Amino acid sequence: MGGMATAERRAQPARVDATRNRERIIAAAREAFVEHGPTVPLDAIAHRAGVGNATLYRHFADRHELIHVVASYSLARITEQAESALAEETDAFEALRRFVHRAADERVGALCSLLYEGFDKNDPHVIDARVRMEAVVTELMDNAREAGQLRSDVGIGDLMVAITQLTRPIAGTACAHVERFMHRHLQLLLDGMRAPARSELCGTAATFEDFETT
Amino acid sequence: MGGMATAERRAQPARVDATRNRERIIAAAREAFVEHGPTVPLDAIAHRAGVGNATLYRHFADRHELIHVVASYSLARITEQAESALAEETDAFEALRRFVHRAADERVGALCSLLYEGFDKNDPHVIDARVRMEAVVTELMDNAREAGQLRSDVGIGDLMVAITQLTRPIAGTACAHVERFMHRHLQLLLDGMRAPARSELCGTAATFEDFETT
DNA sequence: CAGGAAACGGGGAGAAGATCTCCGTTTCGT
DNA sequence: ACGAAACGGAGATCTTCTCCCCGTTTCCTG
Numbered sequence: 388m389g390g391m392a393t394a395e396r397r398a399q400p401a402r403v404d405a406t407r408n409r410e411r412i413i414a415a416a417r418e419a420f421v422e423h424g425p426t427v428p429l430d431a432i433a434h435r436a437g438v439g440n441a442t443l444y445r446h447f448a449d450r451h452e453l454i455h456v457v458a459s460y461s462l463a464r465i466t467e468q469a470e471s472a473l474a475e476e477t478d479a480f481e482a483l484r485r486f487v488h489r490a491a492d493e494r495v496g497a498l499c500s501l502l503y504e505g506f507d508k509n510d511p512h513v514i515d516a517r518v519r520m521e522a523v524v525t526e527l528m529d530n531a532r533e534a535g536q537l538r539s540d541v542g543i544g545d546l547m548v549a550i551t552q553l554t555r556p557i558a559g560t561a562c563a564h565v566e567r568f569m570h571r572h573l574q575l576l577l578d579g580m581r582a583p584a585r586s587e588l589c590g591t592a593a594t595f596e597d598f599e600t601t
Numbered sequence: 602m603g604g605m606a607t608a609e610r611r612a613q614p615a616r617v618d619a620t621r622n623r624e625r626i627i628a629a630a631r632e633a634f635v636e637h638g639p640t641v642p643l644d645a646i647a648h649r650a651g652v653g654n655a656t657l658y659r660h661f662a663d664r665h666e667l668i669h670v671v672a673s674y675s676l677a678r679i680t681e682q683a684e685s686a687l688a689e690e691t692d693a694f695e696a697l698r699r700f701v702h703r704a705a706d707e708r709v710g711a712l713c714s715l716l717y718e719g720f721d722k723n724d725p726h727v728i729d730a731r732v733r734m735e736a737v738v739t740e741l742m743d744n745a746r747e748a749g750q751l752r753s754d755v756g757i758g759d760l761m762v763a764i765t766q767l768t769r770p771i772a773g774t775a776c777a778h779v780e781r782f783m784h785r786h787l788q789l790l791l792d793g794m795r796a797p798a799r800s801e802l803c804g805t806a807a808t809f810e811d812f813e814t815t
Numbered sequence: 816c817a818g819g820a821a822a823c824g825g826g827g828a829g830a831a832g833a834t835c836t837c838c839g840t841t842t843c844g845t
Numbered sequence: 846a847c848g849a850a851a852c853g854g855a856g857a858t859c860t861t862c863t864c865c866c867c868g869t870t871t872c873c874t875g
Contacts, residue, residue, distance in 0.1 A: 402872055405822060428862055439824035444864060499771065541789065549786045552766050557716065568807050572763045572790070575755065578800055579793030586792055593782050616843055619851060642833055653853035658835060 409446050411436040416457045421496040422556045425454060425503035454500045455510070461497045462516040465490050469523040473530075480536035480581070483527045487546070487573050491554045499551060517595070538584040542592025549576055623660050625650040630671050635710040636770045639668060639717035668714045669724070675711045676730040679704050683737040687744075694750035694795070697741045701760070701787055705768045713765060731809070752798040756806025763790055 401409075415436035419427045429450060433443040447453040468489040476482035500506070507513070524543055531537035553572045556565050579585070615623075629650035633641045643664060647657040661667040682703040690696035714720070721727070738757055745751035767786045770779050793799070 402821065404871065408823085429864090430862070433824095440863090441825080441865080442823060445822075449863095502771065545782070545785060545789065548771065548782055549767065549789070551771070552769060552786070553763065555766060555769070557713070557762065557765070564811075567804055567811075568759070568762055571759060571802050571804055571806070572766070574800055574802055575759065575763070575793035576786070576789050577793065578798070579789035579791065579795075581793075581799050584792070585795050586788055588785050588788055590781055590785055592785070597781075616850065618842070622852085643835090644833070647853095654834090655836080655854080656852060659851075663834095 405446075408436070408438050408442055411438065412443055412446060412453075413457055413460060416453055417461060417494055417497045420454070420457060420500045421494045421554075425450075425500040425506075429453070451505055451507075454503055454506060455513070457497060458501050458506075459513065459516060461493065461495065462513070462520055464493050465495055465498075466516070466520040466523055468493060469520065469527060473523060473527055478536075479527075479530040479534040483531045483537065484574075484577055486524070486527055487550060487577060488570055490550055491569055491573055494554070495547075496551050496554045499555075521595070532582075535582055538580055538582045540584060540588050541580050542594070544593030544595075544597070546580075548593050619660075622650070622652050622656055626652065626657055626660060626667075627671055627674060630667055631675060631708055631711045634668070634671060634714045635708045635768075639664075639714040639720075643667070665719055665721075668717055668720060669727070671711060672715045672720075673727065673730060675707065675709065676727070676734055678707050679709055679712075680730070680734040680737055682707060683734065683741060687737060687741055692750075693741075693744040693748040697745045697751065698788075698791055700738070700741055701764060701791060702784060704764055705783055705787055708768070709761075710765050710768045713769070735809070746796075749796055752794055752796045754798060754802050755794050756808070758807030758809070758811070760794075762807050 412432065416432045419432045419435055423431075429443055430440045432453075433440040436443070443453075447456070469486050472482045472486040472489065476485055501508075501513075501517075521543060524546070528537060528541075528543060528546065532539055550573065553576070554565060554569045626646065630646045633646045633649055637645075643657055644654045646667075647654040650657070657667075661670070683700050686696045686700040686703065690699055715722075715727075735757065738760070742751060742755075742757060742760065746753055764787065767790070768779060768783045
Protein backbone atom coordinates (compact mmCIF):
# COMPACT_ATOMS: atom_id res chain seq x y z
CA MET A 388 0.00 0.00 0.00
CA GLY A 389 2.86 2.31 0.83
CA GLY A 390 4.55 2.44 -2.57
CA MET A 391 1.40 3.26 -4.51
CA ALA A 392 1.55 7.01 -4.06
CA THR A 393 4.94 7.19 -5.69
CA ALA A 394 3.99 4.93 -8.57
CA GLU A 395 0.77 6.79 -9.33
CA ARG A 396 2.62 10.06 -9.29
CA ARG A 397 4.94 9.07 -12.09
CA ALA A 398 1.99 8.03 -14.27
CA GLN A 399 1.17 11.60 -15.22
CA PRO A 400 3.45 14.64 -15.16
CA ALA A 401 3.10 16.16 -11.72
CA ARG A 402 2.58 19.84 -11.16
CA VAL A 403 5.70 21.86 -10.53
CA ASP A 404 4.66 22.95 -7.06
CA ALA A 405 3.92 19.36 -6.16
CA THR A 406 7.37 18.13 -7.11
CA ARG A 407 8.95 21.16 -5.45
CA ASN A 408 7.13 20.45 -2.20
CA ARG A 409 8.07 16.82 -2.45
CA GLU A 410 11.74 17.74 -2.65
CA ARG A 411 11.37 20.14 0.25
CA ILE A 412 9.78 17.47 2.39
CA ILE A 413 12.53 14.99 1.63
CA ALA A 414 15.20 17.53 2.49
CA ALA A 415 13.43 18.49 5.71
CA ALA A 416 12.96 14.86 6.64
CA ARG A 417 16.63 14.15 6.12
CA GLU A 418 17.58 16.96 8.46
CA ALA A 419 14.97 15.98 11.00
CA PHE A 420 15.95 12.32 11.00
CA VAL A 421 19.55 13.29 11.63
CA GLU A 422 18.63 15.62 14.44
CA HIS A 423 15.90 13.76 16.26
CA GLY A 424 16.03 10.22 14.97
CA PRO A 425 13.60 8.24 12.84
CA THR A 426 10.67 8.78 15.19
CA VAL A 427 10.50 12.55 14.82
CA PRO A 428 6.85 13.70 14.45
CA LEU A 429 5.77 13.91 10.84
CA ASP A 430 4.03 17.21 11.50
CA ALA A 431 7.38 18.61 12.58
CA ILE A 432 8.89 17.55 9.28
CA ALA A 433 6.05 19.21 7.40
CA HIS A 434 6.48 22.39 9.38
CA ARG A 435 10.23 22.40 8.77
CA ALA A 436 9.57 21.94 5.07
CA GLY A 437 7.26 24.93 5.13
CA VAL A 438 4.20 22.97 4.03
CA GLY A 439 1.00 21.85 5.68
CA ASN A 440 0.94 18.42 7.25
CA ALA A 441 -1.69 17.25 4.80
CA THR A 442 0.75 17.83 1.97
CA LEU A 443 3.19 15.46 3.57
CA TYR A 444 0.58 12.75 3.97
CA ARG A 445 -0.51 13.28 0.39
CA HIS A 446 2.98 12.57 -0.90
CA PHE A 447 3.92 9.79 1.46
CA ALA A 448 1.49 7.20 2.69
CA ASP A 449 3.22 6.78 6.01
CA ARG A 450 6.47 7.17 7.89
CA HIS A 451 7.71 3.94 6.45
CA GLU A 452 7.57 5.22 2.90
CA LEU A 453 9.17 8.54 3.76
CA ILE A 454 12.07 6.86 5.48
CA HIS A 455 12.48 4.59 2.51
CA VAL A 456 12.77 7.49 0.10
CA VAL A 457 15.07 9.53 2.33
CA ALA A 458 17.36 6.58 2.90
CA SER A 459 17.56 5.86 -0.80
CA TYR A 460 18.38 9.50 -1.54
CA SER A 461 21.09 9.60 1.08
CA LEU A 462 22.62 6.34 0.01
CA ALA A 463 22.75 7.56 -3.56
CA ARG A 464 24.35 10.90 -2.69
CA ILE A 465 26.92 9.35 -0.38
CA THR A 466 27.80 6.90 -3.10
CA GLU A 467 28.16 9.74 -5.58
CA GLN A 468 30.53 11.52 -3.25
CA ALA A 469 32.59 8.39 -2.86
CA GLU A 470 32.71 7.82 -6.60
CA SER A 471 33.78 11.34 -7.45
CA ALA A 472 36.44 11.28 -4.75
CA LEU A 473 37.68 7.99 -6.10
CA ALA A 474 37.79 9.30 -9.65
CA GLU A 475 39.13 12.79 -9.15
CA GLU A 476 41.73 12.49 -6.40
CA THR A 477 45.14 11.10 -7.21
CA ASP A 478 46.31 10.55 -3.64
CA ALA A 479 44.50 7.59 -2.10
CA PHE A 480 44.28 8.94 1.43
CA GLU A 481 43.26 12.35 0.19
CA ALA A 482 40.41 10.67 -1.67
CA LEU A 483 39.31 8.99 1.54
CA ARG A 484 39.62 12.22 3.47
CA ARG A 485 37.57 14.13 0.93
CA PHE A 486 34.86 11.50 0.98
CA VAL A 487 34.60 11.56 4.75
CA HIS A 488 34.11 15.30 4.94
CA ARG A 489 31.67 15.35 2.05
CA ALA A 490 29.68 12.50 3.54
CA ALA A 491 29.44 14.49 6.72
CA ASP A 492 28.10 17.47 4.80
CA GLU A 493 25.58 15.23 3.09
CA ARG A 494 24.19 14.28 6.49
CA VAL A 495 25.22 10.67 6.38
CA GLY A 496 23.60 10.43 9.79
CA ALA A 497 20.26 10.28 8.03
CA LEU A 498 21.13 6.71 7.27
CA CYS A 499 20.41 5.94 10.88
CA SER A 500 16.81 5.81 9.74
CA LEU A 501 17.81 2.70 7.84
CA LEU A 502 17.88 1.02 11.21
CA TYR A 503 14.37 2.11 12.13
CA GLU A 504 12.41 -0.72 13.63
CA GLY A 505 9.79 -0.93 10.92
CA PHE A 506 12.18 -0.50 8.04
CA ASP A 507 12.22 -3.09 5.31
CA LYS A 508 15.85 -4.11 5.21
CA ASN A 509 15.17 -6.68 2.52
CA ASP A 510 14.01 -4.29 -0.18
CA PRO A 511 16.04 -5.14 -3.29
CA HIS A 512 16.64 -1.51 -4.25
CA VAL A 513 17.92 -0.60 -0.81
CA ILE A 514 20.12 -3.65 -0.62
CA ASP A 515 21.51 -2.85 -4.03
CA ALA A 516 22.23 0.78 -3.12
CA ARG A 517 23.82 -0.24 0.15
CA VAL A 518 26.03 -2.84 -1.51
CA ARG A 519 27.11 -0.33 -4.12
CA MET A 520 28.05 2.21 -1.47
CA GLU A 521 29.83 -0.41 0.54
CA ALA A 522 31.81 -1.44 -2.53
CA VAL A 523 32.95 2.06 -3.42
CA VAL A 524 33.92 3.01 0.12
CA THR A 525 35.71 -0.29 0.54
CA GLU A 526 37.64 0.51 -2.62
CA LEU A 527 38.56 3.91 -1.22
CA MET A 528 39.87 2.26 1.92
CA ASP A 529 41.62 -0.56 0.09
CA ASN A 530 43.42 1.91 -2.13
CA ALA A 531 44.65 3.89 0.85
CA ARG A 532 45.62 0.72 2.64
CA GLU A 533 47.55 -0.64 -0.32
CA ALA A 534 49.32 2.68 -0.66
CA GLY A 535 50.52 2.23 2.90
CA GLN A 536 48.61 5.28 4.06
CA LEU A 537 45.81 3.60 6.00
CA ARG A 538 46.40 1.34 8.96
CA SER A 539 45.39 -2.22 8.25
CA ASP A 540 43.29 -2.86 11.32
CA VAL A 541 40.39 -0.52 10.52
CA GLY A 542 37.32 -1.62 8.60
CA ILE A 543 34.53 0.08 6.74
CA GLY A 544 32.30 -0.28 9.79
CA ASP A 545 34.71 1.75 11.90
CA LEU A 546 34.58 4.54 9.39
CA MET A 547 30.86 4.64 8.72
CA VAL A 548 29.72 4.28 12.30
CA ALA A 549 32.19 6.87 13.53
CA ILE A 550 31.12 9.34 10.86
CA THR A 551 27.50 8.80 11.74
CA GLN A 552 28.14 9.31 15.43
CA LEU A 553 30.36 12.35 15.07
CA THR A 554 28.03 14.17 12.70
CA ARG A 555 24.91 13.83 14.81
CA PRO A 556 23.70 16.91 16.63
CA ILE A 557 24.75 16.98 20.23
CA ALA A 558 22.06 15.33 22.34
CA GLY A 559 19.65 17.55 24.20
CA THR A 560 20.52 20.69 22.34
CA ALA A 561 18.23 21.87 19.65
CA CYS A 562 20.86 23.35 17.41
CA ALA A 563 24.32 23.35 18.94
CA HIS A 564 25.78 23.37 15.45
CA VAL A 565 27.86 20.25 15.28
CA GLU A 566 28.96 21.57 11.92
CA ARG A 567 31.45 23.74 13.75
CA PHE A 568 33.21 20.82 15.38
CA MET A 569 32.47 17.69 13.45
CA HIS A 570 35.05 18.33 10.77
CA ARG A 571 37.70 18.71 13.46
CA HIS A 572 36.70 15.43 15.04
CA LEU A 573 36.58 13.67 11.71
CA GLN A 574 40.01 14.99 10.91
CA LEU A 575 41.37 13.69 14.20
CA LEU A 576 39.80 10.32 13.49
CA LEU A 577 41.34 10.23 10.04
CA ASP A 578 44.72 11.11 11.47
CA GLY A 579 44.31 8.23 13.86
CA MET A 580 43.55 5.94 10.94
CA ARG A 581 46.74 6.84 9.14
CA ALA A 582 49.52 4.32 8.85
CA PRO A 583 51.62 3.52 10.72
CA ALA A 584 49.25 2.59 13.51
CA ARG A 585 50.04 4.32 16.78
CA SER A 586 48.39 1.69 18.94
CA GLU A 587 46.64 -1.61 18.83
CA LEU A 588 42.88 -1.74 18.43
CA CYS A 589 40.70 -3.99 20.52
CA GLY A 590 37.72 -5.92 19.14
CA THR A 591 36.65 -5.99 15.53
CA ALA A 592 35.17 -3.47 13.12
CA ALA A 593 31.41 -3.22 12.84
CA THR A 594 29.71 -4.84 9.88
CA PHE A 595 26.26 -4.25 8.46
CA GLU A 596 25.26 -7.62 9.77
CA ASP A 597 25.73 -6.30 13.29
CA PHE A 598 22.70 -4.13 12.78
CA GLU A 599 20.46 -6.63 11.07
CA THR A 600 19.43 -8.37 14.25
CA THR A 601 17.18 -5.94 16.02
CA MET B 602 9.87 22.41 45.01
CA GLY B 603 12.01 19.83 43.27
CA GLY B 604 14.87 19.62 45.76
CA MET B 605 12.66 19.13 48.80
CA ALA B 606 12.35 15.38 48.56
CA THR B 607 16.09 14.93 48.73
CA ALA B 608 16.49 17.30 51.64
CA GLU B 609 13.70 15.70 53.65
CA ARG B 610 15.17 12.30 53.08
CA ARG B 611 18.47 13.19 54.68
CA ALA B 612 16.68 14.51 57.79
CA GLN B 613 16.07 11.05 59.21
CA PRO B 614 17.94 7.84 58.45
CA ALA B 615 16.13 6.24 55.54
CA ARG B 616 15.28 2.57 55.40
CA VAL B 617 17.79 0.35 53.67
CA ASP B 618 15.39 -0.75 50.95
CA ALA B 619 14.57 2.86 50.24
CA THR B 620 18.16 3.88 49.71
CA ARG B 621 18.81 0.72 47.71
CA ASN B 622 15.92 1.47 45.40
CA ARG B 623 17.06 5.03 45.08
CA GLU B 624 20.47 3.88 43.89
CA ARG B 625 18.88 1.45 41.48
CA ILE B 626 16.72 4.16 40.00
CA ILE B 627 19.67 6.48 39.52
CA ALA B 628 21.67 3.76 37.81
CA ALA B 629 18.76 2.84 35.58
CA ALA B 630 18.14 6.49 34.75
CA ARG B 631 21.75 7.01 33.78
CA GLU B 632 21.60 4.08 31.38
CA ALA B 633 18.26 5.17 30.01
CA PHE B 634 19.34 8.77 29.46
CA VAL B 635 22.36 7.59 27.52
CA GLU B 636 20.33 5.23 25.40
CA HIS B 637 17.20 7.22 24.68
CA GLY B 638 17.98 10.77 25.67
CA PRO B 639 16.68 12.95 28.48
CA THR B 640 13.04 12.52 27.47
CA VAL B 641 12.85 8.78 28.04
CA PRO B 642 9.58 7.82 29.81
CA LEU B 643 9.94 7.78 33.58
CA ASP B 644 7.92 4.58 33.78
CA ALA B 645 10.52 2.95 31.57
CA ILE B 646 13.24 3.98 33.99
CA ALA B 647 11.26 2.55 36.90
CA HIS B 648 10.74 -0.70 35.04
CA ARG B 649 14.42 -0.93 34.18
CA ALA B 650 15.27 -0.34 37.82
CA GLY B 651 12.97 -3.18 38.80
CA VAL B 652 10.69 -1.01 40.92
CA GLY B 653 7.16 0.25 40.59
CA ASN B 654 6.64 3.61 39.00
CA ALA B 655 5.24 5.04 42.23
CA THR B 656 8.57 4.38 43.91
CA LEU B 657 10.31 6.56 41.36
CA TYR B 658 7.89 9.42 41.88
CA ARG B 659 8.25 9.05 45.64
CA HIS B 660 12.00 9.57 45.42
CA PHE B 661 12.08 12.23 42.75
CA ALA B 662 9.48 14.93 42.42
CA ASP B 663 9.83 15.17 38.68
CA ARG B 664 12.08 14.54 35.71
CA HIS B 665 13.94 17.72 36.40
CA GLU B 666 15.11 16.56 39.80
CA LEU B 667 16.08 13.10 38.56
CA ILE B 668 18.18 14.57 35.78
CA HIS B 669 19.83 16.87 38.26
CA VAL B 670 20.87 13.99 40.51
CA VAL B 671 22.03 11.78 37.66
CA ALA B 672 24.08 14.57 36.12
CA SER B 673 25.73 15.31 39.45
CA TYR B 674 26.55 11.65 39.95
CA SER B 675 28.04 11.33 36.49
CA LEU B 676 30.06 14.50 36.82
CA ALA B 677 31.47 13.27 40.12
CA ARG B 678 32.38 9.84 38.81
CA ILE B 679 34.00 11.19 35.66
CA THR B 680 36.02 13.56 37.78
CA GLU B 681 37.08 10.68 40.02
CA GLN B 682 38.24 8.74 37.00
CA ALA B 683 40.24 11.71 35.80
CA GLU B 684 41.80 12.22 39.21
CA SER B 685 42.83 8.60 39.68
CA ALA B 686 44.27 8.49 36.17
CA LEU B 687 46.19 11.65 36.92
CA ALA B 688 47.51 10.28 40.19
CA GLU B 689 48.29 6.70 39.26
CA GLU B 690 49.67 6.83 35.75
CA THR B 691 53.25 7.89 35.19
CA ASP B 692 53.02 8.40 31.44
CA ALA B 693 51.04 11.51 30.65
CA PHE B 694 49.39 10.27 27.48
CA GLU B 695 48.63 6.93 29.05
CA ALA B 696 46.83 8.81 31.82
CA LEU B 697 44.77 10.63 29.23
CA ARG B 698 44.06 7.41 27.37
CA ARG B 699 42.97 5.65 30.52
CA PHE B 700 40.66 8.47 31.45
CA VAL B 701 39.00 8.51 28.06
CA HIS B 702 38.18 4.81 28.12
CA ARG B 703 37.02 4.90 31.72
CA ALA B 704 34.86 7.91 31.05
CA ALA B 705 33.26 5.98 28.23
CA ASP B 706 32.56 3.08 30.56
CA GLU B 707 31.05 5.46 33.08
CA ARG B 708 28.54 6.50 30.45
CA VAL B 709 29.76 10.03 30.06
CA GLY B 710 27.01 10.33 27.49
CA ALA B 711 24.59 10.68 30.36
CA LEU B 712 25.89 14.19 30.66
CA CYS B 713 23.90 15.00 27.57
CA SER B 714 21.01 15.35 29.98
CA LEU B 715 22.87 18.37 31.29
CA LEU B 716 21.78 20.04 28.11
CA TYR B 717 18.12 19.12 28.56
CA GLU B 718 15.88 22.06 27.86
CA GLY B 719 14.53 22.42 31.37
CA PHE B 720 17.83 21.90 33.11
CA ASP B 721 19.07 24.53 35.50
CA LYS B 722 22.54 25.32 34.22
CA ASN B 723 23.09 27.93 36.87
CA ASP B 724 22.86 25.67 39.89
CA PRO B 725 25.96 26.40 42.00
CA HIS B 726 26.66 22.74 42.77
CA VAL B 727 26.50 21.72 39.14
CA ILE B 728 28.69 24.62 38.07
CA ASP B 729 31.19 23.72 40.76
CA ALA B 730 31.28 20.05 39.75
CA ARG B 731 31.65 20.98 36.11
CA VAL B 732 34.46 23.41 36.77
CA ARG B 733 36.26 20.81 38.86
CA MET B 734 36.00 18.23 36.10
CA GLU B 735 37.09 20.74 33.53
CA ALA B 736 40.14 21.57 35.62
CA VAL B 737 41.27 17.99 36.09
CA VAL B 738 40.77 17.01 32.47
CA THR B 739 42.55 20.15 31.35
CA GLU B 740 45.44 19.17 33.58
CA LEU B 741 45.51 15.72 32.00
CA MET B 742 45.70 17.28 28.57
CA ASP B 743 48.22 19.92 29.55
CA ASN B 744 50.52 17.28 30.98
CA ALA B 745 50.38 15.24 27.82
CA ARG B 746 50.87 18.33 25.71
CA GLU B 747 53.89 19.48 27.72
CA ALA B 748 55.36 16.02 27.44
CA GLY B 749 55.19 16.42 23.69
CA GLN B 750 52.73 13.57 23.36
CA LEU B 751 49.56 15.51 22.58
CA ARG B 752 49.21 17.74 19.58
CA SER B 753 48.85 21.35 20.55
CA ASP B 754 45.81 22.25 18.46
CA VAL B 755 43.23 20.15 20.33
CA GLY B 756 41.22 21.48 23.24
CA ILE B 757 39.17 19.99 26.04
CA GLY B 758 36.03 20.59 24.04
CA ASP B 759 37.27 18.40 21.22
CA LEU B 760 37.85 15.59 23.64
CA MET B 761 34.65 15.80 25.67
CA VAL B 762 32.30 16.32 22.77
CA ALA B 763 33.90 13.54 20.75
CA ILE B 764 33.70 11.13 23.68
CA THR B 765 30.06 11.98 24.21
CA GLN B 766 29.23 11.50 20.56
CA LEU B 767 31.14 8.28 20.10
CA THR B 768 29.72 6.62 23.20
CA ARG B 769 26.08 7.27 22.42
CA PRO B 770 24.00 4.35 21.23
CA ILE B 771 23.62 4.28 17.50
CA ALA B 772 20.47 6.14 16.53
CA GLY B 773 17.42 4.11 15.64
CA THR B 774 18.64 0.89 17.13
CA ALA B 775 17.37 -0.17 20.49
CA CYS B 776 20.52 -1.86 21.65
CA ALA B 777 23.18 -2.13 18.95
CA HIS B 778 25.79 -2.29 21.65
CA VAL B 779 28.08 0.60 20.95
CA GLU B 780 30.24 -0.86 23.68
CA ARG B 781 31.65 -3.20 21.08
CA PHE B 782 32.94 -0.40 18.88
CA MET B 783 33.25 2.75 20.90
CA HIS B 784 36.57 1.83 22.41
CA ARG B 785 37.97 1.27 18.94
CA HIS B 786 36.74 4.65 17.79
CA LEU B 787 38.04 6.36 20.90
CA GLN B 788 41.39 4.73 20.37
CA LEU B 789 41.51 5.97 16.80
CA LEU B 790 40.62 9.45 17.99
CA LEU B 791 43.34 9.34 20.62
CA ASP B 792 45.86 8.19 18.04
CA GLY B 793 44.85 11.14 15.93
CA MET B 794 45.43 13.44 18.88
CA ARG B 795 48.97 12.23 19.37
CA ALA B 796 51.87 14.50 18.55
CA PRO B 797 53.17 15.14 16.03
CA ALA B 798 50.02 16.33 14.30
CA ARG B 799 49.40 14.59 11.00
CA SER B 800 47.29 17.37 9.56
CA GLU B 801 45.98 20.83 10.25
CA LEU B 802 42.68 21.27 12.04
CA CYS B 803 40.08 23.73 10.89
CA GLY B 804 38.02 25.89 13.23
CA THR B 805 38.40 26.00 16.99
CA ALA B 806 37.69 23.59 19.82
CA ALA B 807 34.31 23.63 21.49
CA THR B 808 33.98 25.32 24.85
CA PHE B 809 31.27 24.96 27.45
CA GLU B 810 30.08 28.42 26.59
CA ASP B 811 29.09 27.11 23.18
CA PHE B 812 26.34 25.12 24.84
CA GLU B 813 25.09 27.76 27.23
CA THR B 814 23.08 29.60 24.64
CA THR B 815 20.13 27.37 23.93
C1' DC C 816 -7.45 34.80 -19.54
C1' DA C 817 -10.89 31.76 -17.87
C1' DG C 818 -12.43 27.21 -16.44
C1' DG C 819 -11.49 23.02 -14.16
C1' DA C 820 -8.67 19.91 -11.93
C1' DA C 821 -5.20 19.15 -8.82
C1' DA C 822 -2.71 20.51 -4.77
C1' DC C 823 -2.56 23.07 -0.58
C1' DG C 824 -3.15 24.37 4.56
C1' DG C 825 -5.24 24.66 8.92
C1' DG C 826 -8.07 22.67 12.26
C1' DG C 827 -9.69 18.97 14.80
C1' DA C 828 -11.27 14.03 15.91
C1' DG C 829 -9.45 9.82 17.42
C1' DA C 830 -5.75 6.98 19.18
C1' DA C 831 -1.61 6.22 21.58
C1' DG C 832 1.30 6.99 25.21
C1' DA C 833 3.16 9.40 29.33
C1' DT C 834 2.48 11.35 33.84
C1' DC C 835 1.24 11.02 38.36
C1' DT C 836 -1.98 9.54 42.16
C1' DC C 837 -4.71 6.34 44.97
C1' DC C 838 -4.87 2.64 48.01
C1' DG C 839 -4.38 -2.12 49.50
C1' DT C 840 -0.25 -4.90 50.56
C1' DT C 841 4.43 -5.81 51.99
C1' DT C 842 8.71 -4.86 54.30
C1' DC C 843 11.56 -2.78 57.67
C1' DG C 844 12.95 -1.25 62.35
C1' DT C 845 12.21 -1.50 67.36
C1' DA D 846 4.70 -8.26 67.18
C1' DC D 847 3.33 -3.85 66.25
C1' DG D 848 3.42 0.68 63.92
C1' DA D 849 5.36 3.31 60.48
C1' DA D 850 7.25 3.71 56.24
C1' DA D 851 7.84 2.08 51.63
C1' DC D 852 6.23 -0.58 47.88
C1' DG D 853 3.67 -1.91 43.44
C1' DG D 854 0.04 -2.10 40.23
C1' DA D 855 -3.90 -0.17 38.21
C1' DG D 856 -6.13 3.54 36.37
C1' DA D 857 -7.72 8.72 35.71
C1' DT D 858 -5.97 12.72 33.39
C1' DC D 859 -3.34 15.06 30.29
C1' DT D 860 -0.27 15.55 26.54
C1' DT D 861 1.12 14.44 21.94
C1' DC D 862 1.08 12.32 17.49
C1' DT D 863 -1.46 10.68 13.55
C1' DC D 864 -4.38 11.29 9.91
C1' DC D 865 -8.62 12.99 7.66
C1' DC D 866 -11.97 16.65 6.16
C1' DC D 867 -13.05 20.44 3.53
C1' DG D 868 -12.83 25.29 2.14
C1' DT D 869 -9.26 27.88 -0.38
C1' DT D 870 -5.42 28.62 -3.47
C1' DT D 871 -2.41 27.48 -7.27
C1' DC D 872 -1.29 25.58 -11.55
C1' DC D 873 -2.06 23.84 -16.32
C1' DT D 874 -4.74 23.91 -20.80
C1' DG D 875 -7.42 25.64 -24.41
